[in-house]
Amino acid sequence: MSKAADLASLASASETALSNRNILYNGAMEISQRATSVTGIGASSGYFTLDRWQIQAANTAGRLTMTQTADGPSGFATCLKLDCTTADTSIAAAESLQLTQSLEGFDLQQLKKGTASAEQITISFYVKGNASATYVAEMYDLDSDTHINKTFSVTTSWTRIELTYVGDTSNPFDNNNGGSLQFNIWLNAGSNFTSGTIQYPWGGGNNPGRAAGITSFFDSTNRTFFITGVQMEAGPVATPFEHRSYGQELALCHRYYWNTYNGAAIGSNTGTTNAIGRSAGGQSYETISEGNFPTTMRAVPTMQIYNPVTGTAGSIRGDASNFATCQINFRGVNYYSFNMAGVAIGQSTFVSGHVTADAEL
Numbered sequence: 001m002s003k004a005a006d007l008a009s010l011a012s013a014s015e016t017a018l019s020n021r022n023i024l025y026n027g028a029m030e031i032s033q034r035a036t037s038v039t040g041i042g043a044s045s046g047y048f049t050l051d052r053w054q055i056q057a058a059n060t061a062g063r064l065t066m067t068q069t070a071d072g073p074s075g076f077a078t079c080l081k082l083d084c085t086t087a088d089t090s091i092a093a094a095e096s097l098q099l100t101q102s103l104e105g106f107d108l109q110q111l112k113k114g115t116a117s118a119e120q121i122t123i124s125f126y127v128k129g130n131a132s133a134t135y136v137a138e139m140y141d142l143d144s145d146t147h148i149n150k151t152f153s154v155t156t157s158w159t160r161i162e163l164t165y166v167g168d169t170s171n172p173f174d175n176n177n178g179g180s181l182q183f184n185i186w187l188n189a190g191s192n193f194t195s196g197t198i199q200y201p202w203g204g205g206n207n208p209g210r211a212a213g214i215t216s217f218f219d220s221t222n223r224t225f226f227i228t229g230v231q232m233e234a235g236p237v238a239t240p241f242e243h244r245s246y247g248q249e250l251a252l253c254h255r256y257y258w259n260t261y262n263g264a265a266i267g268s269n270t271g272t273t274n275a276i277g278r279s280a281g282g283q284s285y286e287t288i289s290e291g292n293f294p295t296t297m298r299a300v301p302t303m304q305i306y307n308p309v310t311g312t313a314g315s316i317r318g319d320a321s322n323f324a325t326c327q328i329n330f331r332g333v334n335y336y337s338f339n340m341a342g343v344a345i346g347q348s349t350f351v352s353g354h355v356t357a358d359a360e361l
Helices: 003-011 246-254
Strands: 037-041 054-058 063-069 079-086 096-104 121-129 133-141 146-154 159-165 179-189 224-234 257-259 276-280 287-292 302-306 316-318 321-323 327-331 335-339 349-358
Touching: 121 133, 121 146, 133 159, 146 159, 179 224, 246 257, 287 327, 287 349, 302 327, 335 349
Parallel strands: none
Antiparallel strands: 037 063, 054 096, 063 079, 079 224, 096 179, 121 159, 121 224, 133 146, 133 179, 257 349, 276 287, 276 349, 287 335, 302 349, 316 321, 316 349, 327 335
């Protein structure tokens, strides 16, 4: 876009402010607290690499590698890359593969869904692949079990996709911290999801229309999919991507996930230097470490403790010894503490460990 076109685009956008336009998180694929590359994905769903971006997989023999890659169109240093490593050319009816981001209701009220003035929603992103392909971008209302879907095309060059969806005057989003909307990119699907007509506008009960017309990502081990610059905003115009600072994006992601590894692999041997810890008094139920999360988490998180030397879950390091029994004894949305779960340790032992905290939708 030219500068004049950029300004015209912004001027014709909805009443949404010029900042805080992007409803999605980590759209530039910069934050990757868990890992930068994971292989063998496809047997189950989960958050594997880039923050807030989940792989949802069901009933497939296909496998992929998910990587944060130093590639991207102008203005983007990184992208999310998927590589098919095990093909699945016999697609089961209930098979599916989606790249997903889930959003809580608190973040969606500006869309005015369920009112007479419901906003249109515009999605934009950059994509490329190893070959031409067709996939589906879906918005799925988790509160009302309704959805709206559009196809898009991928080529071997970076292309910016812009998709605008009509507003929904029915079914308002819940105004709470629960999951209300999923943005799904359908990459593979069986006949349960492809045998109908693509769902547009909003509707419910049309599973056969959720992924109609897509290419199978698992059709060949040559298949790749790259994406970055993902933005969701209110209104009918795809405005220029909103680049937030690295610190801002990391703080937003901390609401959903946080760990003390500072970029190292979860469960790795990092030594005690960067682990959390304190000198304990030897009592079996004494709080041996406590802390505050860097931001208020979405909900009370699921937590795990790791020994910083052995990498063992549920273990802690005390001076030069390993203690196999350790537990989170208190946690909330702002704080945590752990103790030895009834196992006494030596007087004035320096105890250390790593923790992870997960409050994902």
